[in-house]
Amino acid sequence: MPREFTPKVVTANALLEGDVVYLTAEDRWSRRLEDAELITDEAHAQIRLLDAQGQPDVVVGAYLADARPGPAGLEPTHFREEFRRTGPSNYLHGKQAPPPPRT
Amino acid sequence: MYDYTDFDAAFVAERNRQFRAQVERRIAGHLTEEEFKPLRLMNGLYLQLHAYMLRVAIPYGTLSSAQMRQLAHIAERWDKGYGHFTTRQNIQFNWPRLRDVPDMLDALAEVDMHAIQTSGNTIRNVTADHFAGAAADEIADPRPVAELIRQWSTDHPEFQFLPRKFKIAITGSPNDRAVTRAHDIGLRMVTRDGAPGFEVIVGGGLGRTPMIGKVIRDFLPEGDLLPYLEAVVGVWNLLGRRDNKFKSRIKITVHEHGIDEIRARVEARFATLRPTFTGVDQDLLAGIRAAFAPPAIRQAPTDAFDAAYAADPVFRSWADTNLAAHRAPGHAIVQVSLKAQGATPGDATADQMRVLADLAERYGHDELRISHEQNVILPHVHKSDLPDVHAALKEAGLATANIGLISDIIACPGMDYCALATARSIPIAQQIATRFEELKLEHDIGDMKIKISGCINACGHHHVGHIGILGLDRAGVENYQITLGGDGTETAEVGTRTGPGFSADKIVPAIERLVLAYLEHRESAGETFLQCYRRLGMAPFKAALYEEAQAHAAQ
Numbered sequence: 001m002p003r004e005f006t007p008k009v010v011t012a013n014a015l016l017e018g019d020v021v022y023l024t025a026e027d028r029w030s031r032r033l034e035d036a037e038l039i040t041d042e043a044h045a046q047i048r049l050l051d052a053q054g055q056p057d058v059v060v061g062a063y064l065a066d067a068r069p070g071p072a073g074l075e076p077t078h079f080r081e082e083f084r085r086t087g088p089s090n091y092l093h094g095k096q097a098p099p100p101p102r103t
Numbered sequence: 104m105y106d107y108t109d110f111d112a113a114f115v116a117e118r119n120r121q122f123r124a125q126v127e128r129r130i131a132g133h134l135t136e137e138e139f140k141p142l143r144l145m146n147g148l149y150l151q152l153h154a155y156m157l158r159v160a161i162p163y164g165t166l167s168s169a170q171m172r173q174l175a176h177i178a179e180r181w182d183k184g185y186g187h188f189t190t191r192q193n194i195q196f197n198w199p200r201l202r203d204v205p206d207m208l209d210a211l212a213e214v215d216m217h218a219i220q221t222s223g224n225t226i227r228n229v230t231a232d233h234f235a236g237a238a239a240d241e242i243a244d245p246r247p248v249a250e251l252i253r254q255w256s257t258d259h260p261e262f263q264f265l266p267r268k269f270k271i272a273i274t275g276s277p278n279d280r281a282v283t284r285a286h287d288i289g290l291r292m293v294t295r296d297g298a299p300g301f302e303v304i305v306g307g308g309l310g311r312t313p314m315i316g317k318v319i320r321d322f323l324p325e326g327d328l329l330p331y332l333e334a335v336v337g338v339w340n341l342l343g344r345r346d347n348k349f350k351s352r353i354k355i356t357v358h359e360h361g362i363d364e365i366r367a368r369v370e371a372r373f374a375t376l377r378p379t380f381t382g383v384d385q386d387l388l389a390g391i392r393a394a395f396a397p398p399a400i401r402q403a404p405t406d407a408f409d410a411a412y413a414a415d416p417v418f419r420s421w422a423d424t425n426l427a428a429h430r431a432p433g434h435a436i437v438q439v440s441l442k443a444q445g446a447t448p449g450d451a452t453a454d455q456m457r458v459l460a461d462l463a464e465r466y467g468h469d470e471l472r473i474s475h476e477q478n479v480i481l482p483h484v485h486k487s488d489l490p491d492v493h494a495a496l497k498e499a500g501l502a503t504a505n506i507g508l509i510s511d512i513i514a515c516p517g518m519d520y521c522a523l524a525t526a527r528s529i530p531i532a533q534q535i536a537t538r539f540e541e542l543k544l545e546h547d548i549g550d551m552k553i554k555i556s557g558c559i560n561a562c563g564h565h566h567v568g569h570i571g572i573l574g575l576d577r578a579g580v581e582n583y584q585i586t587l588g589g590d591g592t593e594t595a596e597v598g599t600r601t602g603p604g605f606s607a608d609k610i611v612p613a614i615e616r617l618v619l620a621y622l623e624h625r626e627s628a629g630e631t632f633l634q635c636y637r638r639l640g641m642a643p644f645k646a647a648l649y650e651e652a653q654a655h656a657a658q
Contacts, residue, residue, distance in 0.1 A: 013150055015129075015130070016130065016200060016201050017154065017200055017201075018150055018151070018153070018154040018199075018200070018201065019153055019154055020152075020153060056132070056135050056136055057130075057132040060136050060150055061136070061150065077579070078579055079518075079576075079579070079580070079581060080152075080518060080576075083152065083518055083519065083527075084152055084153070087153060088153065088519035088520055089519050089527060089529065089530050090450075090519055090529045090530070090533070091447075093153070093183060093197075093198065094153045094154075095153075
């Protein structure tokens with residue numbers, strides 16, 4: 001029996017910065033998982049992945065990652081995706097980093 | 104130190120110019136990622152979990168003060184103010200932006216450095232004993248030979264599309280600090296009837312299928328080195344499995360064909376190649392050797408050292424733990440630990456790099472080394488300068504007295520950075536180091552090598568750790584397997600798995616039980632963990648790991 005489709009988001013790394021981005025329903029790339037389009041239909045997921053892969057001058061390595069709705073918006077189901085949306089655990093770098101002071 | 108010739112400088116500049124244009128074409132959309140990826144990998148640029156990562160070669164682990172300062176400058180200007188020293192004597196910058204990388208490479212070229220062949224299916228950065236040129240037990244300095252190999256292998260037209268990556272390590276000492284038996288080719292400098300040469304070891308490697316290398320030639324005359332290396336790599340280039348990534352390394356080729364057949368093929372190829380080497384390589388080697396002439400060592404009393412050693416217990420502990428024997432009287436090899444308990448193994452801030460550069464310039468004949476154990480070495484320091492060196496290190500947070508102890512842990516970047524990782528390594532290293540610091544057992548435990556990899560590729564050398572830890576993804580949860588009895592020295596051995604792995608919150612207590620079992624079972628304080636394991640075998644350690652855990656669960 002084929003495995004049941006689990007909800008997904010389209011994620012990739014930005015070409016210039018290399019950081020993690022998510023595809024939104026409005027066809028933008030967001031730095032925040034909460035903004036991502038949660039895709040519950042397998043055929044739609046494939047189309048959205050193709051849409052992402054069609055933007056090689058913006059993102060690299062697009063793929064479908066499992067996600068689910070949580071109390072504070074979308075959350076990953078796998079620890080790798082949790083690290084991707086947060087940053088490394090040894091320094092407050094990456095997405096968890098405090099915003100740079102305004103000058 | 105070797106300085107680039109005009110040829111070297113022009114080669115690196117041209118490569119950087121090409122890569123700058125490739126980056127521009129990629130950003131402009133004229134190159135796809137598929138086309139660009141092999142080009143960026145050739146120049147050491149990876150795309151990792153959170154950002155790009157630039158891996159810079161530190162050939163045979165040797166740096167000058169100027170080079171170290173430039174690494175600090177690069178870390179500050181284009182990264183987040185630190186660098187990560189790796190188990191292959193490279194430095195990695197974890198946060199560069201694509202547009203900045205060509206400038207970073209130009210900045211490296213200013214100090215005779217590059218990132219060429221730090222990735223891809225090529226001959227990688229040649230690693231060497233980090234005590235080279237200084238060790239009391241050394242037969243000869245391996246670095247001139249390593250530099251010759253660097254020049255020979257860089258952009259070698261036959262070896263740009265190998266079946267897989269290829270790693271060479273070389274040592275000039277009988278005590279193997281370069282893990283030569285776990286490399287595709289390991290070279291041990293030896294002499295026979297007074298003539299210099301090499302024992303050539305082939306087919307070692309860690310990763311998915313760990314193997315200890317086999318001796319393919321017990322004595323290779325020095326002048327035959329390059330044609331012989333070319334024969335080995337050439338034979339593998341033809342035979343190596345390109346159909347299966349997991350079977351492509353030379354260790355599998357040697358395993359599948361047998362060392363005798365590989366030897367016969369290599370000797371046949373060598374017989375063809377040898378006459379084509381006219382001796383130019385040996386002239387080149389002689390020139391390189393002159394650049395590695397030993398520094399002028401000074402004769403001076405060591406009273407300042409003796410006084411500090413007698414008076415200051417902190418200095419004494421550091422001296423006892425972090426110094427190694429230098430071949431010149433009155434001198435020492437200083438090992439600077441990048442493993443402060445709770446810190447990230449191998450990381451140094453730009454400020455720390457500058458302190459190290461200043462110390463090398465002032466007290467250490469302008470030389471620094473990076474060890475595969477992710478520490479920094481000042482290879483030639485007069486003992487009378489050690490109190491000053493120690494004071495400066497202390498101020499910079501670099502005086503941790505733990506070289507070779509349980510908190511001197513090798514750890515790969517793991518899933519905190521690496522796109523290939525299956526689990527994190529760094530937090531496990533931090534927690535183990537912190538735990539044994541709390542227990543105040545570190546010096547009592549003595550010689551102990553813990554090595555942690557965050558995936559089967561084994562960048563953290565876990566197979567050759569006295570205690571090895573391998574992080575895996577088991578059904579969506581981080582899980583850590585333990586191996587015992589590994590050894591990366593001249594008595595190299597691959598460790599044996601203890602049994603089922605432990606979750607992230609159970610692995611540190613498991614390591615603690617193992618170590619307590621060792622303390623309980625050792626014959627005397629002089630018996631190291633590895634000796635104790637070799638004497639007793641797995642049973643008492645397995646019991647400590649699993650039976651005690653079960654007993655706890657049953658309570």
